[in-house]
Amino acid sequence: MDNKKIDYLIEKHNSEASSLIQILLDIQSENHWLPKEALERVSEKLQIPLTRTMHIASFYKAFSLVPKGRHEVHICMGTACHVRGAKRVLETVEDLTGIKPGETDVDMKFSLETVNCLGCCALGPVIEINGKTHGKISVSETAEVLNSYK
Amino acid sequence: MKIINLNIDGKIIKANEGMTVLEAAQSAGIFIPKLCHHEKLIPFGGCRLCIVEIDAGGWTKLVVSCVYQAEANMVVKTRSEKIDRIRKTILELLLAHAPNSLALQELAHEYGADKNRFEKEASFCVHCGLCVRYCSEVKKLNAVGFIDRGINKEISFIPEIAAKECNSCKECFPLCPTSYLQAVFVLTEALSFPEH
Incomplete structure (x- = not known):
């Protein structure tokens, strides 16, 4: 998943930190999993510490931090x-x-x-x-x- | 700032309005046990050890003193049979995770907690959040955070940040009541940035 695509999904939610979960869900449904680079990009763009993004991404079962099958x-x-x-x-x-x-x-x-x-x-x-x-x-x-x- | 009077363990204490019960007690030199509280950090209310009884008009109410605001004319008891029993159980549950923690053992001695009461489940971390909150609130580095949830919740360093920042800081190390934080750091270092 390239940064352009991620940026597009972030901008769709007006780059608001409060939309973090929605953005992650969008990436998840697009890409079927959340690569580290994507989490870093989201954290950077939303100005949220990576620890917090990781906490949320690992908390919900809807997110996968490992690649998924087709x-x-x-x-x-x-x-x-x-x-x-x-x-x-x-x-x-x-x-x-x-x-x-x-x-x-x-x-x-x-x-x-x-x-x-x-x-x-x-x-x-x-x-x-x-x-x-x-x-x-x-x-x-x-x-x-x-x-x-x- | 408005000064209020409250009664803690029979002593009349003056406190500033807006203080928590724990802060009021501490300012008067009254000891309340706690694990997850740190004066520089936003109260967390995680360990529940600082639980106290307050008089709520004829009956008593159990509140966690580190997150409960002191009110004028409040009557607080910091020790009672009920409180001691609750603290003992909390300590026994924490000791099942970190049986060799000195901070826990000291308190266990005070409250008669038996570290063998519950089956050992050595996760070492007691989720006090001191390291995570200190790193984020005081140092603003966010090198360490929580991951996962429930029984799988644990602390984890972000290797890229840890490699840059941690060796010159390590201010969270003495805060950890179990030394698990140091272990996680050494592991992160060994796996991710051994040359440093």
Whole structure:
């Protein structure tokens, strides 16, 4: 992510220090993670100490300080999904991708995260890939869905 | 500045309006234990050791004296069975993280805290924030900050700033109640700027 792009996102928020989280969220959604250079640039432009930016970037789970894969897989482990077999879905995804929650595979294809509720419990078990929800998913469907992502 | 009278442990004390209860007590030579308080820093209210009881019209209220403003005619108790029990538990919880801290052991002795009461979880840092706040508020260098949250919260140096500034300052070192800060600095130095 180049500085021009970062500067654009900062200016979109009028370079206000109070918009730090919004700016970081914008960079996160654009770039899928927050590189050190981006945090430094934001700190410098907003005149916020880097320690503070780091504190905030490491505090919220919405931010990632490590590179993410092209496709972000979120598996719901909430109560409703859990009783409907979210664990088996998770195991299948782990087997197919070879990664555990919080990790990214070597090809940078998938990043896996577990979440505690996606808010659509009637669709359990639910997985969400790149923001698209796949509900009532079975183990065999899981494989199909994952294979459809290149 | 307006002078107010308040009663701390039965003694009538004069204090300036706007002072915290802790400052008022200190100005009168009354000792209240504390870890995260430093006269040059904005009160933090992190360690809760300076908790005191105040009379709130017939019942008592527990307040953290370093962040509670002194009021006229306030009645404060700095020691009671209840306060001692709270301080003892706080100390025992802190000792689970930093069992060998001298500052904690001294207080533990005073309040009868048992350092083995809780299972040891040696994180060493007790999150008093003295180093972080001193670096930012007094030195304005922001070389060290908090990262992460909850049980994973820890202090971390920004290597680029630490390499430039820390060796000639190190003013935060004596503030740390557990010596963990020194350890983090040495580690940062070893990893990021060993030639200096």
